[in-house]
Amino acid sequence: MEGEKMFKQASWNEPVILSKGRKGRRGHLLPKAEEQVRQTIGDINALIPDRMRRKTCPKLPELSEVEVVRHFTRLSQMNYGVDSGFYPLGSCTMKYNPKINESLANLESFSMLHPCQDESTVQGILEILYKLERWLAELTGTHEVCLQPAAGAHGEFLGTLLIRTHHELNGEGEKRKEVIVPDSAHGTNPASAAMAGFNVVVVQSNEDGCVDLQALKAAVSERTAGLMLTNPNTLGLFEKNIEEVAKIVHEAGGLLYYDGANLNPLLGKARPGDMGFDIVHINIHKTFSTPHGGGGPGAGPVGVCEELEKFLPVPRVAFDGKLYHLDYDKPQSIGKIRSFYGNTAVLLRAYAYILSLGLEGLKEVAEVSVLNANYLMKKLKGIKGLALPYNSEKPRKHECVFSAKPLKGDTGVTALNVAKRLLDYGLHSPTIYFPLIVEEALMIEPTETFEKEELDRFVDAVQDICEEAYTNPEAVLKAPQNTSIPRLDEVRASHPRTMALSWRMYLKKQKQEQ
Amino acid sequence: MREIGIRSIEELFSDIPEKFRLKRKLNVPEKGLSEFEVKKHVEALLSRSETCNDMPVFLGAGCWPHYVPAVVKEIAQRSEFLTSYTPYQPETSQGMLQALFEYQSMICEITGMGVANCSMYDWASALGEAARMAARVKGRHEILIPKIISPERAAALKVYAEPAGISVRQVEFDAEKGHINLEDLRNDISDKTAAVYIENPSYLGFIETQVDEISKETHANDALFIVGVDPTSLGILRPPGDYEADIVIGEAQPLGNPMNFGGPLLGIFTCREDMALVRQMPGRIIGMTTTQDGTKNGFCMTLQTREQHIRREKATSNICSNEALCSVVSAVYMALLGPEGLRELGETVMYNANYAVHLLSKIGGVKAPVFKSAHFKEFTVNLDETGLSVKDVNQKLLGRRIHGGKDVSSEFSELGQTALYCVTEMHSRDEIESLAAALEGILGGR
Numbered sequence: 020m021e022g023e024k025m026f027k028q029a030s031w032n033e034p035v036i037l038s039k040g041r042k043g044r045r046g047h048l049l050p051k052a053e054e055q056v057r058q059t060i061g062d063i064n065a066l067i068p069d070r071m072r073r074k075t076c077p078k079l080p081e082l083s084e085v086e087v088v089r090h091f092t093r094l095s096q097m098n099y100g101v102d103s104g105f106y107p108l109g110s111c112t113m114k115y116n117p118k119i120n121e122s123l124a125n126l127e128s129f130s131m132l133h134p135c136q137d138e139s140t141v142q143g144i145l146e147i148l149y150k151l152e153r154w155l156a157e158l159t160g161t162h163e164v165c166l167q168p169a170a171g172a173h174g175e176f177l178g179t180l181l182i183r184t185h186h187e188l189n190g191e192g193e194k195r196k197e198v199i200v201p202d203s204a205h206g207t208n209p210a211s212a213a214m215a216g217f218n219v220v221v222v223q224s225n226e227d228g229c230v231d232l233q234a235l236k237a238a239v240s241e242r243t244a245g246l247m248l249t250n251p252n253t254l255g256l257f258e259k260n261i262e263e264v265a266k267i268v269h270e271a272g273g274l275l276y277y278d279g280a281n282l283n284p285l286l287g288k289a290r291p292g293d294m295g296f297d298i299v300h301i302n303i304h305k306t307f308s309t310p311h312g313g314g315g316p317g318a319g320p321v322g323v324c325e326e327l328e329k330f331l332p333v334p335r336v337a338f339d340g341k342l343y344h345l346d347y348d349k350p351q352s353i354g355k356i357r358s359f360y361g362n363t364a365v366l367l368r369a370y371a372y373i374l375s376l377g378l379e380g381l382k383e384v385a386e387v388s389v390l391n392a393n394y395l396m397k398k399l400k401g402i403k404g405l406a407l408p409y410n411s412e413k414p415r416k417h418e419c420v421f422s423a424k425p426l427k428g429d430t431g432v433t434a435l436n437v438a439k440r441l442l443d444y445g446l447h448s449p450t451i452y453f454p455l456i457v458e459e460a461l462m463i464e465p466t467e468t469f470e471k472e473e474l475d476r477f478v479d480a481v482q483d484i485c486e487e488a489y490t491n492p493e494a495v496l497k498a499p500q501n502t503s504i505p506r507l508d509e510v511r512a513s514h515p516r517t518m519a520l521s522w523r524m525y526l527k528k529q530k531q532e533q
Numbered sequence: 534m535r536e537i538g539i540r541s542i543e544e545l546f547s548d549i550p551e552k553f554r555l556k557r558k559l560n561v562p563e564k565g566l567s568e569f570e571v572k573k574h575v576e577a578l579l580s581r582s583e584t585c586n587d588m589p590v591f592l593g594a595g596c597w598p599h600y601v602p603a604v605v606k607e608i609a610q611r612s613e614f615l616t617s618y619t620p621y622q623p624e625t626s627q628g629m630l631q632a633l634f635e636y637q638s639m640i641c642e643i644t645g646m647g648v649a650n651c652s653m654y655d656w657a658s659a660l661g662e663a664a665r666m667a668a669r670v671k672g673r674h675e676i677l678i679p680k681i682i683s684p685e686r687a688a689a690l691k692v693y694a695e696p697a698g699i700s701v702r703q704v705e706f707d708a709e710k711g712h713i714n715l716e717d718l719r720n721d722i723s724d725k726t727a728a729v730y731i732e733n734p735s736y737l738g739f740i741e742t743q744v745d746e747i748s749k750e751t752h753a754n755d756a757l758f759i760v761g762v763d764p765t766s767l768g769i770l771r772p773p774g775d776y777e778a779d780i781v782i783g784e785a786q787p788l789g790n791p792m793n794f795g796g797p798l799l800g801i802f803t804c805r806e807d808m809a810l811v812r813q814m815p816g817r818i819i820g821m822t823t824t825q826d827g828t829k830n831g832f833c834m835t836l837q838t839r840e841q842h843i844r845r846e847k848a849t850s851n852i853c854s855n856e857a858l859c860s861v862v863s864a865v866y867m868a869l870l871g872p873e874g875l876r877e878l879g880e881t882v883m884y885n886a887n888y889a890v891h892l893l894s895k896i897g898g899v900k901a902p903v904f905k906s907a908h909f910k911e912f913t914v915n916l917d918e919t920g921l922s923v924k925d926v927n928q929k930l931l932g933r934r935i936h937g938g939k940d941v942s943s944e945f946s947e948l949g950q951t952a953l954y955c956v957t958e959m960h961s962r963d964e965i966e967s968l969a970a971a972l973e974g975i976l977g978g979r
Contacts (some may be wrong), residue, residue, distance in 0.1 A: 035821070052958075072770070170654065172851040520819055
């Protein structure tokens with residue numbers, strides 16, 4: 020390994036904040052009640068019924084402002100983001116998050132708006148939400164879009180509830196209890212279907228990595244409520260038989276659900292609605308460039324065909340030709356899946372993104388993301404130790420999935436080890452061990468926002484690591500060494516005796532040990 | 534393109550059937566705009582907004598105006614946090630993991646609970662998940678909730694509960710105080726009850742005082758006690774852990790997150806340190822551990838076998854993306870305030886709100902609050918005796934550049950023409966007095 024290819028992440032040994040500070044320190048002073056207010060009201064403690072008064076202060080740390088700033092700045096330096104470097108996490112679409120969107124979302128003319136304000140005082144944001152709904156409906160080929168879900172999985176939950184409501188209204192709620200998902204599906208699909216009260220039926224993929232039509236035909240029945248599918252699928256392959264798939268499901272009386280995690284390569288090129296999907300969710304924090312924030316907040320709008328619109332959560336954003344309104348008069352609505360109207364700060368960023376790129380730009384996003392994925396596939400294909408299962412000649416869409424099974428067989432180095440070693444190069448690892456139908460999977464999604472030089476650097480790193488696995492496997496097995504911290508004891512983390520899920524739990528266990 | 538041997542990018546899309554390939558224009562702007570044009574456009578749209586910077590706004594009801602310190606904004610924009618994904622690779626994500634662990638830990642301190650997850654979407658969805666968790670833990674399918682509850686939370690609860698076969702029953706309130714009617718609770722609770730849920734402070738702002746009785750009654754029936762909180766009250770109000778809550782949920786938006794027109798919010802989710810409960814929790818949980826050589830502490834996601842990416846249809850929840858960055862924000866906020874700051878915040882809010890109550894209740898025809906109870910930061914204002922509707926009065930207030938409280942007269946028709954007012958540390962004495970003067974003027978026909 021050449022030293023110049025390696026990086027070194029900050030490693031601060033920063034103590035847990037609850038163990039820091041000194042009595043009496045304060046990081047921030049809020050305004051206090053004015054003297055006249057205090058005098059008028061008298062002792063506040065007399066207002067609180069004695070049995071409800073807090074007697075002991077919470078054990079929060081006592082720190083100065085600069086201590087807090089340093090602590091969290093140091094923590095941030097021990098974290099890797101898209102702004103730090105290459106982030107080919109498959110199915111996560113880790114693209115660059117334009118800075119202009121951040122500054123717009125932080126405008127106080129937006130951030131200081133209360134959701135219950137009079138409509139006359141919030142026309143601007145309502146117009147943004149209304150137009151965003153229209154654009155997303157156009158881009159997905161759906162009739163109406165609901166912006167409320169807070170995440171992709173939340174959108175899936177809404178979608179599966181819509182399926183349930185649709186069948187109930189048709190008097191088939193008791194009968195149609197099965198949702199079909201392919202074995203390559205994201206884990207959220209079966210979890211969402213189960214949450215909405217369905218039984219999950221799994222269909223196998225065929226040797227092409229796509230839905231097996233025969234298996235699907237065998238799986239559908241009068242019990243079928245719907246099929247959840249992502250297209251392109253998690254192998255990065257376009258389900259070319261989608262028309263046939265839709266026909267089979269629809270003829271059986273089921274609805275077709277589109278998991279939007281992989282929408283990026285279709286932007287402006289093809290639309291799920293045109294392919295027969297009845298419900299489509301969109302991961303705003305993937306396809307529409309909003310930051311993932313270390314796990315959220317995202318947004319998961321749901322588009323539906325005309326027939327299902329009446330079931331969408333209230334309120335709907337409406338426009339009467341002059342003014343924008345929040346319309347609660349939807350008697351067949353399923354109700355609410357959260358408070359208010361959605362993660363509007365995230366949605367505002369998506370609005371700015373679409374405005375910045377236009378349809379032409381979005382099309383280019385799709386094209387370059389696919390070009391990058393295929394470039395990586397081509398370059399990685401020759402590397403000893405890696406296999407490309409499922410139709411290695413077929414172009415991929417947004418991502419490609421390699422298998423490190425040969426490498427493991429030859430050297431004992433697993434996909435996990437390769438992933439950890441990549442971290443030593445200052446690169447993020449691909450998604451690993453997913454989809455489940457590929458052993459030792461390395462799922463790679465480069466997105467459109469990395470340069471060819473970055474892609475080449477990644478390919479070189481993978482090449483180096485695979486060679487190293489054959490020549491010096493120990494070096495790969497003990498990776499990572501250049502990150503803030505080496506490998507963690509995850510068994511210890513989840514063992515009841517050592518588990519520490521909060522600082523107080525940790526202190527308690529320490530005490531018990533002594 | 535040369536490297537992969539294609540002449541046109543379209544070759545890479547050749548597997549999409551011809552009929553599905555989009556060839557026409559869409560009703561989406563065709564050409565992109567420059568950054569400057571985008572900025573101008575969005576700013577112009579939003580400049581039509583009127584915010585609480587432009588006029589006093591007395592709205593709460595699940596999303597509250599609180600000051601966001603500059604430090605909090607700064608840390609929230611650290612791009613290493615902002616642009617990272619869920620910390621699947623812990624070695625390179627220690628910063629996020631530790632910050633989330635600290636959020637969990639501080640939420641435990643203020644609620645008095647043992648374990649917290651690192652976020653739910655909001656209070657409403659947290660309530661839905663809490664009901665489902667209680668049903669799994671107890672193998673029972675009924676949950677009791679107070680009649681005085683946010684209608685949005687109640688609606689979300691219903692949507693979450695129904696597919697799991699959970700029925701929701703509402704317990705009557707004491708007409709004078711607004712508190713849970715204990716007799717009604719005793720009548721409704723049974724061996725079918727998975728959980729009893731209360732909110733403190735309640736949706737209408739009063740403090741529920743019978744927490745020990747409710748807790749006892751719940752546990753006597755072997756049900757779980759779920760409490761929903763506004764965490765800004767917990768510097769001065771008893772933490773639910775103290776009255777033996779099993780699950781505490783709530784809304785942490787007011788801990789440093791701006792209102793953002795109602796989203797993102799930040800759902801609190803905690804439970805007692807009891808593995809039978811912890812194993813049924815929804816959402817991501819960060820644990821503290823050591824490196825494999827045992828020399829250093831470190832952090833990672835743990836108990837993942839509850840989650841969708843491992844358990845699929847048998848997962849405790851489908852939640853995946855959550856509100857992680859908002860949790861970091863709240864961690865920074867709690868660290869800045871410390872125990873004294875949180876107490877002062879609670880006191881200031883309660884002083885200001887009660888000052889508003891004091892002034893408004895002196896106005897002829899106005900009843901504030903409706904219930905004879907202690908109120909924290911929100912309170913009801915009834916206008917029945919004035920002969921005017923909340924809607925009319927609010928329009929008139931708006932004409933005087935004041936935004937009145939939320940009209941709850943259709944949500945709680947039994948309370949007549951009633952508005953829900955919210956006052957925080959951001960409302961100055963001047964603003965509160967101008968509200969009182971404006972109301973007096975409007976009702977006096979001036």
